[in-house]
Amino acid sequence: MTSAFPGQLVPANEATRLRTLHLYQIANSTPEKIFDEYVAWAAQLFNTPISLISLVDEEYVHFKAVAGAEGVPGLPREESMCSAAILLDTPIITSDYKAESCRLIKPDVAQALGLNFYAGSALQMPNGARIGMMAVIGREYRTLTTVEEEVLKHLADLVSRTIELRFQYLNADLADEWEAAQQxxxxxxxxxxxxxxxxxxxxxxxxxxxxxxxxxxxxxxAGVDKVLDRRMKAASHAV
Known part of the structure; x- marks a missing residue:
């Protein structure tokens, strides 16, 4: 299902959304293996050449992890489909990169790479703020089935919880525990x-x-959920 986008790229709750993003201190941070592994798995599950975890900042979309387009750190906000995707209340967005499909962004980069399919689920933090996307991207236009949507949503939830776990450990100056959790x-x-x-x-x-x-x-x-559940409890007790 292709969702209808709102009329502007900056949402009404932008100030709160940006405060939440910056609280987690993950935008424009160095690569971390665990997030690389999430995108690698997502690309496998959805049979797509590209998968990424994005973080939508004020003017730039940082790619925390990328599979299939390594070396690309991100895009200006007005050029990234992730910027538009976080605006939607629906958990999944599927779209092509034609200008008429989403007038909020400039699709030049995506079109130059021959991309014709984008599907993502928002990274939503406990306060409800959508700070980025877990996305899979391809060169052949397609849609997602309901089952595929649920799997992608579950993956995005796992990534969101991993970001929360990272914050809990690093905010408590427990870098060693975060490293152990990543392993x-x-x-x-x-x-x-x-x-x-x-x-x-x-x-x-x-x-x-x-x-x-x-x-x-x-x-x-579910196995990843269990690890996160246990680690989150341990982190809360350690703080």
Whole structure:
């Protein structure tokens, strides 16, 4: 489903949204392996050449992690579909990069790269602010099924919670604990990626509408949830 965009790129709650983004001190931060692994897994799950985690700042969209377009640090806000996607109340946005599909951004960069598909779910923090997107991007126009939308939304939720966990540890000056949490999450995501590669090879791609495949993927998503639940409890006790 392609969603209708509002009339302007800057939302009414922009001041609060930016305060929330800056509170987490993650925009324009150095790469961290755990976020790289999230985007690598997302690209596998959705059979797309590109996946990214974005953080929408006042004038620039920082890419915290990118798979398939490494070396691209971000884009000016008016050139990134993520800038428009965070405006929507709906959790998923799918769109092409034609000017008439989203008049809020300049699609020149995306079109030059031959991109024709974008789907994302917002990174939403506990106060409701949408600070960025978990997105998958492709060169062939397509849509997402309802099942695919739910999986992408779940992935975005995991990334949002990981950002929250990062903040809890670093704000309490517990960098070693954050490093340990990353290692545990990375081990879980490595196992998930290995399973996804196996399923993709066996089935010539991942079909999330296949009940058996979906069940396996949902179990892996739940496994990451459990690690985050336990780590969040530990972080709250440590603060």
């Amino acid at each position: 545990e999450l990375s081990a879980t995501l490595d196992d998930n990626a290995a399973l996804t590669r196996y399923l993709s090879t066996r089935n010539n791609g991942i079909n999330l509408d296949d009940e058996q495949v979906l069940d396996l993927v949902q179990r892996r998503l």
